[in-house]
Amino acid sequence: MRITFYGAAGEVTGSCYLLENNFKYLVDCGIFQGRSEKENENPFLFDPTEIKAVILTHAHLDHSGRIPKLVKEGFKGRIYATYPTIELCEILWLDTVKLMKEETERINRKNLRSGKPLVEPLYTEKEVEMAMKLFEPVPYDEMVDLSDIKIRFRDSAHILGASSLELWSNDTKIVFSGDIGPQNNVMEGRPSIIEDADYVVIESTYGDRLHKTLEETRAEFEKVVLDAINSQGKILIPSFVVDRAQRVMYELMLLSYKYPFFSKIPIFFDSPMGKKVTAVYEKHSNLLSGEIQKYFLEGINPFELKNLRYLTTPDESKSINELDTGIIIAGSGMCTGGRILHHLKHNLWKENTHVIFVGYQAQGTLGRRIVDGEKVVHVMGEEITVRAKIHTINGFSAHADQKDLIKWTEYFKNDPIFLIVHGEPQASQALSQILQLKGRKTIVPSYTQSLDLEKKEIIAPKVAPSFDIESLLDELSSYITQLKASPILQDLENYSLLKSALHLLKEVSDRSKNL
DSSP states (O other): OEEEEOSSSSSSSOOOEEEESSSEEEEOOOOOOGGGGGGGGSOOSSOGGGEEEEEOOOOSHHHHTTHHHHHHTTOOSEEEEOHHHHHHHHHHHHHHHHHHHHHHHHHHHHHHHHTOOOOOOSOOHHHHHHHHTTEEEOOTTOEEEOSSOEEEEEEOSSSTTOEEEEEEETTEEEEEOOSOOOSSOTTTOOOOOOOOOSEEEEEOTBTTOOOOOHHHHHHHHHHHHHHHHHTTSEEEEEOOTTTHHHHHHHHHHHHHHHOGGGGGSOEEEEOTTHHHHHHHHHHTGGGSOHHHHHHHHTTOOTTOOTTEEEEOSHHHHHTTTTOSSEEEEESOTTSSSSTHHHHHHHHTTOTTOEEEEOSOOOTTSHHHHHHTTOSEEEETTEEEEOOSEEEEOGGGOSSOBHHHHHHHHTTOOSOOEEEEESSOHHHHHHHHHHHHHTTOEEEOOOTTOEEETTTTEEEOOSSOOOOOHHHHHHHHHHHHHHHHHSOOOOSHHHHHHHHHHHHHHHHHHHHHHTO
16 A cells, blocks of 8 residues: 655645555545645646545545545545534535635636636535535444455544544554544543554644643633723634634633623624534534533533624624624634634724634734734735734644644554654654654655555655745744743753754754755
8 A cells, every 4th residue: 555645744734645555545635725725726646536535534624625626626436524524514615615706706806807817716516516425424433344445433532523544454554643632622522542553644733832731721711801801892713613613602601600791792703604513513512522511411502602693694794893892703713714804804903902813823824924923914905004912822722732642642552653744844843753752653754755555665755845945944033032032841852852953953054055
């Protein structure tokens, strides 16, 4: 069997792994976001008509969002996924079609005026309908025989329906972590334990950092929200509509129990699909954590507040522009589109606005530029001065942090090779270094690189990736400044990481001297 990495290699988004055995399979087929967004428009680097099946770990667009495009280009196989994943994909894909249609119409109006050729959306509702007919629902922990391989979905505790994947072929077993949730997870419980594999494809989104504890995160969120309320401005929370928004609503419900005045603060979930996604969570509440299920058993919906209003139409969204105060939860989580852009346009320049980021911000996204402290940003074609107070709370992340990832790897009793993906280079390399310190074998694959799993032979990438060295140097400089200004835990792990970073930088310097 051979695996080729056609996405999420050297970056967080675009998960797509081609497996070649007797037949060809894809594990995930997600969209690229941020700096690599243009990659979505390119043809696939493999023939979609030759793919027997797609095995989908979960519904997030960076894992599922190019499946309708795959169908558009000729894929007619089956798509294996859990029941909640299938339901969430339909909601997310149809919303994506709507957003792409609006964006395409905007671009084509400009192109007509300038005489440029017209563009087409990545896919339409037709391809979504075709893709939905290809789904084959699979429950957790059930073995599925696809003739030349066997697969089993395990609960990864990332979002509702998210899975790690066990895959067997002849004498080789490969595990795909998918996106892994934290060990102490409020929403979905703990990730399943897997104890053996020959290879483990593991995500590394937060492979170079730690989240705050649940207690610290909740205290931080409470302080930020209360300070923002006292400033009598709006609180904007860019959020992924799946899982993160439900988590935020739950945390706001907990605050309403603690502070009676909280029920007078207007809260808006501004998303055409927000109510539908929350309904899927309510329907499959048996898959959620004990903490969440406890409320359902007591007859309390943890995702509803008396002062919460769902906004679905554009007019409803516009109606809150003139409000002076309120909490607005809106997609997208990285500010790459969606209704959060309208609210940023109207409020980012106000000093009493508070923007609370509760999720990962990929390089090249508007969210990342705001978090990195840019004073002027482009929002919907306009230059907007950033005067709002910016807050980042990563403790609500549905991703495992470095400590959680290491804990998950420790359950493997044999000695698999860890293939580290789905992370920016510094995160993947940091996780690789720590695993190696613990005696594990690791590979950080490049885009389009292949690995013959039986021969354990690495095959060079077919496409030379492009690199933005200057941006990476700026980011390294920024991190060094932050480290110097903050206390650092004086332990062996931090010392080893910093020594590894120094060694790598020296190696780059030595190579540069030879140019």
